Amino acid sequence: QTVVTQEPSFSVSPGGTVTLTCGLSSGSVSTSSYPSWYQQTPGQAPRTLIYNTNTRSSGVPDRFSGSIVGNKAALTITGAQADDESDYYCVLYIGSDIRVFGGGTKLTVL
């Protein structure tokens, strides 16, 4: 069974830069994994930030960017703000028309 891995938690200082990663339990992430990233605050529906590795969804500020770093997908937040404190989920396409969510990263801004 394919497992998508994310850091359980991360912290960043206001104004700082943080990179969250998304990997596979076996194998490497590539653009063919079509990584996407979602932000969710408590009690709210997820919001799509990035799809197709590095395409920002409509209305998403350019402080959020996606890339492949080594064998993982990455979400970088520059100039972190207090309201960036959220859960961040990645999704990978693993073939056969199947998508798998990572377990999520809880980002703290302090």
Place this chain on the structure above:
Amino acid sequence: QVQLQESGPGLVKPSETLSLTCTVSGGSISGYYWSWIRQPPGKGLEWIGYIYYSGSTNYNPSLKSRVTISVDTSKNQFSLKLSSVTAADTAVYYCSRDNGNTAMLSWGQGTLVTVSS
């Protein structure tokens, strides 16, 4: 701006079938993939499956035996049925409009379904 709204019973008895509908407004259901995603209380997100407007589907292998997703283009709606539910199926259920068959783009607000007798 497309909007999605989930609807259906908030309480389902164990062993029964959970049924939800997603109504799409502000755009046509045609030409897109549409997904269902769920989130148990306090836990992460799980992709359930998708349907293309033409009716082709694909499901999470872990749920495949119990899931059916259908579409009604005349009503601009698509639906989820999950059979033989247990307490483990208690979750907030979201519908989404997708980017191809690889990512969710627009989300509904979600609806909580509790499985309990």
